[in-house]
Amino acid sequence: DVQLLESGGGLVQPGGSLRLSCAASGFTFSSYVMNWVRQAPGKGLQWVSSITGSGDRTYYADSVKGRFTISRDNSKNTLYLQMNGLRAEDTAVYYCAKAYFSGSDGGPGYWGQGTLVTVSS
Amino acid sequence: QSVLTQAPSASGTPGQRVTISCSGSNSNIGSNYVYWYQQLPGTAPKLLICRNNQRPSGVPDRFSGSKSGTSASLAISGLRSEDEADYYCAAWDDRLSGRVFGGGTKLSVL
Numbered sequence: 001d002v003q004l005l006e007s008g009g010g011l012v013q014p015g016g017s018l019r020l021s022c023a024a025s026g027f028t029f030s031s032y033v034m035n036w037v038r039q040a041p042g043k044g045l046q047w048v049s050s051i052t053g054s055g056d057r058t059y060y061a062d063s064v065k066g067r068f069t070i071s072r073d074n075s076k077n078t079l080y081l082q083m084n085g086l087r088a089e090d091t092a093v094y095y096c097a098k099a100y101f102s103g104s105d106g107g108p109g110y111w112g113q114g115t116l117v118t119v120s121s
Numbered sequence: 122q123s124v125l126t127q128a129p130s131a132s133g134t135p136g137q138r139v140t141i142s143c144s145g146s147n148s149n150i151g152s153n154y155v156y157w158y159q160q161l162p163g164t165a166p167k168l169l170i171c172r173n174n175q176r177p178s179g180v181p182d183r184f185s186g187s188k189s190g191t192s193a194s195l196a197i198s199g200l201r202s203e204d205e206a207d208y209y210c211a212a213w214d215d216r217l218s219g220r221v222f223g224g225g226t227k228l229s230v231l
Contacts (some may be wrong), residue, residue, distance in 0.1 A: 035220070037166075044123065045158070045166060045209050047220040059219055100156075100171050106220070107156045107211070109177065111165040 002026040002110040004096045009115030016086050016119070022079040022096030022112060030054065030074040033099040033106030036081050038092035039114075048094070049081065050106050064090075086119045093117075124149060125210055125223035132229040138198040141226045143210030145191050149221055153213040155193040157186055160207045160225075169208075170195060197228075205230045 008020040022034070036048040049070040050059045058070050069082040079096055093114040100109020126144040133139040143155065157170035168177055170186035173193065185196045193212075197204055210223040 037222075044207075044225040045160075045211070045222045047211070047222060050220065061219055062217075095165060100168060100177065105154060105172070106213070107154060107171055108158075108166075108220075109168045109171060111167070113165055 002098060004098060004110060004112035006094065006096045006112045006115040009094065009117045011118045011120065012086055013121050014087060014119055017082070017084045018086065018117060020081040020083065020094055020096075020115060020117070022081075024077045024079065024096075024098065027098070028102075029072075029077040031102040033104070034070075034072060034079045035097040035099070035106060035108050036070060036079075037095045037097055037108065037111075038090075038117075039095070040089075040092040043092075046092070051079070052104075052106075053102070083117070086117075088119050091117060091119045123224040124214060124217070124221035125212065127208075127210060127223035127226045129224065130227045130229065132231055133197075133200045134231050135200055135202065137200045138196060139200055139228065141195045141197075141208050141210075141228070143193045143195070143223050145193075145212060145221075147191060148216035149191075149212040149214040150188065150193055151191040152215060155186065155188050156211045157184075157193075157195045158209045158211065160209065162206070166209065200230055202230045204228060 067085040096112040097108035098110040158166040173188040174186045
């Protein structure tokens, strides 16, 4: 079974940094696009970033471009999101999501349970 | 303001058929696959429909998806109380080089 376990969330001051991790199991990690999607309290889903299976291409929402960095370690079956320059509006539950299909179609199919990031002084 | 447009709410009675719409543009729905997700309160989203109209294994055939031009729809037939949830559409956007979500539709089963 596909399992995605996020960690690294917590309370951070504005301007601070956090690194989220997503430990994956139950599938060939390197064959799938991986995504980060967030959900602010009481709000809808917002795509944050995606990375190809090999890690050679990354994509970011304009709201996080230049502040967040997505990466993966295929030898450890782990996805990361380095978040710098955090703002109050980054407060959200961050979900790690695996593409449903292998290859270039990165549409999320399996989701972790999420990790809460709170940016506040 | 979401790139994909969904009505904020919808409702139906048990047994009824309900349709949730998602409107986009040529750069997203018009040229890429649409995905639909169900999110029950306090839980992670669950994939309902992939690639416009495909149901992953385990998703009841009461749920169906369709796409025409720059719009897509999710239909739920034989409505049940457990279908009360938030529903989101999503697609890749070639112009933004990113994935876009609809604002979500909150479905109430009366």
